[in-house]
Structure formats: structure tokens, C-alpha cells
Amino acid sequence: MINPTMMPNWLKQRAFLTPDRIAITYGNEQITFSKLDEMVMRRARQLAAIGVRQNDYVGLLMRNSLEMVLNIHALLYLGAIIVFFNTRLTEKELIWQIHDSKVKWTICDDELQGFIKGQTKTINTTELCSMKESETEIVTTFSLQHVATVMYTSGTTGKPKGVQQTYGNHWWSAVGSMLNLGLRENDSWLLAVPLFHISGLSILFRSVIYGIRVILHRSFNANRMNEAIKKQNATIASVVSTMLQQMIEELGEERYPCTFRCMLLGGGPAPKPLLEACQAKEIPVFQTYGMTETASQVVTLAPEYCFSKLGSAGKPLFPVEIKIVQNEKTCRPYEEGEIVIKGPNVTIGYLNRSDSTSKSIRNGWFYTGDIGYLDGDGFLYVLDRRSDLIVSGGENIYPAEVEAVLLSHPNILDAGVIGKKDEKWGQVPFAFIVCSQNISERELVAFCEERLAKYKVPKGFKMVKELPRNASKKLLRRKLKEKLDEK
């Protein structure tokens, strides 16, 4: 019997099929798929030498770089499961995730090693590059049902959860995206979002599955992005609104070449003025909706609907189904409810969190916690990201997580965090607190900075006598938002 869930190792197969195509442009380097496979083989043997084995959980704490790409592929060659850590996390947050995921090793950039030393076996890039190689078996066949990667995301509980992404999740995400956006042999995908986020990692997988080039940037820089589009023939780029805004400003009176065919815009609906600016410059913007649990975008709005369906996230990818549910009932068009998703790119669940998993995945449907509705044509409109998710410059901030930190302060009795509009970042977190005695804003910031990644630290605080809560003591964030607007 043929097992339809097995597939040749992706990079190996790609290097066999189209060895001479360019896989990665990184700075001045051009690396073919064949060369990449060779470099990854070497790295796999080095990782084997330090003791990485099949089914090991291995942490990765790195910024975008060629080294990071090699480590990702090499870990998959060894059959290890990669746990991605956000490099912007504080020591406390990192340590929590390291212990929660029980990683055996963590591979990190040299300058980040100090954060986690003593918490896990660590090896930095310099050490790894100079390791001797040890002979090892390579995984030649990927099972679509196996977990490839884990990425942490928070939720209503306040504590982050590790989202398990299978090979199948990544595969189907790549295939669904291709059915939507098409595929051309000259495609080059500009990657300046973090590889430790699904938005970045998914591009790396697409490159290998499609056989197209990735133009990898270490970090976002509007000018370098524009240069890559204008001079390096990038045809597709993944961005969030703040990035796109800066790119447009930087572009000035110039235009992108017509070979540039897709600006894939994640992280919530785009402001109308930005879409208008893009239209004036004939930039094809594809707005998307997706999350770590769906292995990147699952809903996309084609540019031709950008204004007629303003504010919509679009329609699902081909293998994906969406419905809106309230009180266990499927809503009619325009009725608001929870957005639930079914499709082969949806996670199998959270790492070591069977409770959260069975709460989120029911009867084959994933309950996103986000609120929205479908219009009469089936276009999705997202009203509220789950648990009032704050999206700040493409990073997700979960109010519950920030609140939990605030509540751990001895003099804070209650806390409520919401997103505040911000011109540069889209949103920034803002905290309402109830205190037993006065605390200075400076002290509050210092307290948070020790415990939270910088982007999660509230950019404003307001002391109040009590927080608006309903009968069952649930925080009424909408009321907080009204208070903020009153300010």
C-alpha cells in the first residue's frame, strides 16, 4: 500500500532535481541548491558531532543569517525538531520557553549566548562552525505527519504555548500559497521578516519546495528592500504594514519594475491611505490573514478586491475552509462570531498542552479565538484578533501575558492591557493598573523590561481605581478602549 504521507527530504530532492538553480542570495553570496545541500550536509555532520540525534528537540536562538538557514535544514536532515526562540525575548521569557520545551540543545548567535547559559546545553555559531564532522545518517524521507518545528505563541492564559508544526503543515501551506499566487521559474522571494516567525520560515520552505530563490536579509531596512526589488529582481516580498509604509516613503517618486508581482502583506488589515499609495504606484498588494497555528497565511485578498472589499482579509486558500461560529452554530453572512478554520496546514496542537489543544481543535476545526464575519460573497472580515491581540510592527503581543507580569509586582492589584493606535507600529501596548500605592512610570517600565521583550513593554500606563469587569469578572477591554479614547 502506498503511503501518501511520505515524501523525499525536500532540500535533498530539490538539489537533485535542479542543482544549479540559485537557492539563496545573501549579501554578495549566491548559493545554488546543490551547494546549499553540500553546506547543510557538513553542518549536519557537525551537529551530529555535538550529539544531536533524531527526535531531539533543539532550540534555535538566532537572527536571520545564512548560518541560521544551514542550521534549520541540517536539523531537519538529522530528524531533530526545531524550537524557534524569538531573539527579542528577555532572559526570563527565554528561560521559561527553554524549560517548557525541554530542548536538549540550544544553538545561538554568539552575542545571544549570555542570555541562556546554564539553562540548557548551548553552542554558538563560532563554536559550531569549527566543530569536527562526525559521520551520520541523514533522513531521506520526510513524514508529513511528523513535527518539524515548534514556535511559541501566547494566548488567553498568559503563558506562551509551543505550536507544533508538522512537515505536512508546511507542505500544504506552500502548496496552498502556490495555488493562489502562481509560480514562475524566475520567482525570487524577499525575506526580511524573522526566520523564527512563521512568516519568515514559510518562505524558506517555499523556496525549497518550489525551487525558487530567497533573497535573505539580516533585518529589515526599507532602502535595502527597495534595492532588492529594483536591482535584484525580487518578484515577491513578505511585509507588514509598518515595513511597507517605510518602503513607500523611501521609494519616493520611483516605481518598482513590473516583474515585481506580489507584495504579501500580513499582520492585520492595512490602513486605506497605505493601500491608496500602493495603488498609485501600481504595487500589487495581497493582504493576508494567518497565524502560527496555520503555518502562515490561510486567507488572502487579491489586489483587484483591495478597495471593493476594503478591510477584508479575503478568501481562504484552496485546501482551506473557514466558517464563523457562535454558540456552536454556524453564522449566516454578516453575522459576527469566532473564526474557525479547517485545513491540512492547521497545527496538530500545542506541545505538552493537551488541554489547550482540545480546547482549540474540535471536530477537525481550529478555533482561532478571533472574531469576524463573512460577507455575502464569502470574503472574511476580521474584527478583533483573539484575546484582543495587539499587533505591533508585525509582532504579536498578548495582553494576558503583559498583565500577568504587571500583576506579579507587589504593589499592583489589577491590570488590563490593550492596544493603542500608533503611527509607526500600527499598535503599541497600553496598561491600566490598580495600585496599592503609587509607583512611578520609570519603575514600572524597568520592572517590565526585566521580564518582557521590549516590544511588549507598555508604552503608557494609567492608574485607575478599578477595572471594568462583567459579572463573571471578565475584563471588558472594550471599555478600556473607550477610556483610552477619552484621554
Next chain:
Amino acid sequence: MINPTMMPNWLKQRAFLTPDRIAITYGNEQITFSKLDEMVMRRARQLAAIGVRQNDYVGLLMRNSLEMVLNIHALLYLGAIIVFFNTRLTEKELIWQIHDSKVKWTICDDELQGFIKGQTKTINTTELCSMKESETEIVTTFSLQHVATVMYTSGTTGKPKGVQQTYGNHWWSAVGSMLNLGLRENDSWLLAVPLFHISGLSILFRSVIYGIRVILHRSFNANRMNEAIKKQNATIASVVSTMLQQMIEELGEERYPCTFRCMLLGGGPAPKPLLEACQAKEIPVFQTYGMTETASQVVTLAPEYCFSKLGSAGKPLFPVEIKIVQNEKTCRPYEEGEIVIKGPNVTIGYLNRSDSTSKSIRNGWFYTGDIGYLDGDGFLYVLDRRSDLIVSGGENIYPAEVEAVLLSHPNILDAGVIGKKDEKWGQVPFAFIVCSQNISERELVAFCEERLAKYKVPKGFKMVKELPRNASKKLLRRKLKEKLDEK
């Protein structure tokens, strides 16, 4: 738990996602996906009215037409399994396949109904079109593991076997092909090969999965093919060598527009003069290798290797693996052996033939029976189609099947059939026979024509005293070929 083998009904999903794109051009008709869905819904209700139910096996004996397309989709809407019958078969052959597949109904073109009346419940197109509609449930979710279609193919046994093709086989074939050929929103696929063959049917599925247009022709006509490419913006066409040869001749001094991007050439390696003619006219020819059991092409040769790898079928599609096996051992490069294939587009087996299935599919690998080798770069060279398969104008002819018919003649003691080179058809069947008394060629032809589709009837006969057989009495077809060359 998410079930990664379920997917929304393809045409329904496509009609929802891109309702206004053109699905089919047929003569002067242009039918959008939304309109197609509507027509298919009506047809499904008509089929329900005659009693077609989920899991019924329903035969289809039709020539390419819009009606045939409606029936195919409508049967899948009802969850029925379609058994495709080749319209060129004789009454005897048809009846055998009807009984073997135990179809509950056979839907046929009006003029073909006479062949099968009394053997199965039949309904012709005219009757079906005028049926009243009956309310029915539509299958909204396809399981990739379910059988969608059955197509008959012969083999070494002489009796045809029904190849079961699952939804997953068709899905993965479409995805694998897309990863290889790319996908553009303006793609239009020219379909003039029979829909009852996998080469034609697979185009129909790709159209729905990709969201692209099919230009459907009732039958092959070189002039109409060229017109579709030149004036209707066909970008891809599926052909066999004889078709391509005629198209090139008909094209004369003219050229195809540069939007035409892929001539997908099946049915064995192309003769060099044909490839040279295509090169002179800048026609991008992709040679392929595939079979009913692999739901169309699994190996493809990109045009840039057309001469440097002359005679090769190319490399496998991304999800597919190939190896060469002899005596249970994997061969080294350039070593000849049986071509075996693994991949999610490989059949789950033959209908009601567990013996043949377990002979052909072992440890997840499908043993094609074809002989070939891989070169040092992994390119496949096919030396002999299985059981000395004769490919005549794109139709497969199995010598064993023709021999079985010849042996049923009271005065034929032994028979051996091989392919003879033919300028127009590539190959035609030629028979060597041992007779107990003289039989005229006219009588032989008449005898065969009653029992075999016309293209299977030998185009020449030679009476011999005995046939070359080895110790275990296996026919030595190579010796017959030498005899033929001596002639």
C-alpha cells in the same frame, strides 16, 4: 485532530474562490467556474433522479464533449466512482470491462449506446439531458483516500485491469505537475486527447485545482490545435508525437506566439528530427513518462535538456521517487533494470485484483514492468515499455491481449505480437502466428476486428513454423523483432 486527507469539493471550492474565471472554452462557448458549478449541480440532480447514489460504480462511454465534463463532475458531486471506457473498444471488449467493473449504470453518447445495450443499465446523453431533477445531497468534502475514477489498462496477463485512482492520486499529480511547470493566472490548457485517458482527465482536474481555463476539443485536428494556440491564447498543450508531428507540418512557416509556454509530450521518447523541428520553431517541448497507474506524468524532461539528454524521459516530479531494480537490488547508474516508482500519485491498486496489486505494489513501491536506467545525473532512460507495450498514436496496445485473441482462433496454435515502426503512428502491432492450416490475411483481420479495437488489430501477419521461446517457454520478443528487421 486535523485530518489532512480531507479537502473541500474541488469544483465547488473553485467556483467559490474564483467564480468569474473561465473554466472551459468549448467551440464558441465560454463557461465560468460559477456557471460550470451550476450546470453540474443540475446534472447531479438528473443523475440522482435515475438512481445514482454515493459509492456506485458508474461507467462513462463518451467522446470529449461538454456533456462528458458535466457528467464527470456531477458523478463526483454524488460521490459515485467513475469507470471510464475507451470509445474505440469493440463490443466484446466493452462488455468484458462492464462485467469486470460491475458498473450499476453506464452513461454513453447516443451513437454508442447500441454497443452495450442489455449488458448494463444505460442512459444516453439525450435521455439524460431531458431527465427531471431530483433533490440530492452533494459531497462537500473529498477524501484524498477515496477512489474517484477507474481506468482499464492491460498487462502481461492479457486481460485488462481497472486501475483505481484516488482523489489523492489526482490531487498530487496536479500539484507535482504545477511544481514542475509553474502556474500563471493566464494559463489555458489545450485538451484534445481523450478524457477517458488519464492524459485528458488529468487536465480537467488541473483546471479546477489551479483555477485555469481548459480549451476542450472534441477530437484531435492539427489545424484547430494550431488555431487555439495562435488565436485563443492556449499556453500549454498535451500531445503525443504523432499529433505534434502533424501540428508542425500544418504550421508551415508560421510560429506560435511567445505566450505558448509548454508542449507536454507523452507516449514515449520523441524522434530527434521532431525535436529539431520544434527547436527551430522555438516550441518548448517537455517530454514525459507516466502511466494510468501514476495518474499521468511522473517524470519530465525540461526543454533545456532536450538534446543534451536525448532519449531521456527526465527527472521525477517533486513528490516522486524513482529507482531501477534488478533481482531485488537497486541498480547503479547506467545499470538496466525495472523502473519502480514511489509517490502519492501512485494507484492504490487494481479493482478486484488483489493478486495483481500485491505483485505490482511492494513495500510502497510500484513496479512498472518497464525497463530502463538512470544516468549519472539521475535522468531516466526508458528502454522497453512493460510487456513490450506497443504505443500507437498515443494508445497503449498490450501484445498479450492481442495474442490472446489470436489464440482463440481454432486454427492458430501460437501467436506473438510486437510493435513495428510506423511513420505516422510511431508503432503499429505486427503478428507472428503458427497455424494448423492456412488462414488468409483477410480472415485474420476480420476475426480480430470483431474482438479488438481497430488500433489493436495487427497491421501485418507472418506465418512461421514456431515461435522463439526460452527454456521456460517465455516468448522471446526480441528475436521476433530481429525477424521483423530481416524482412
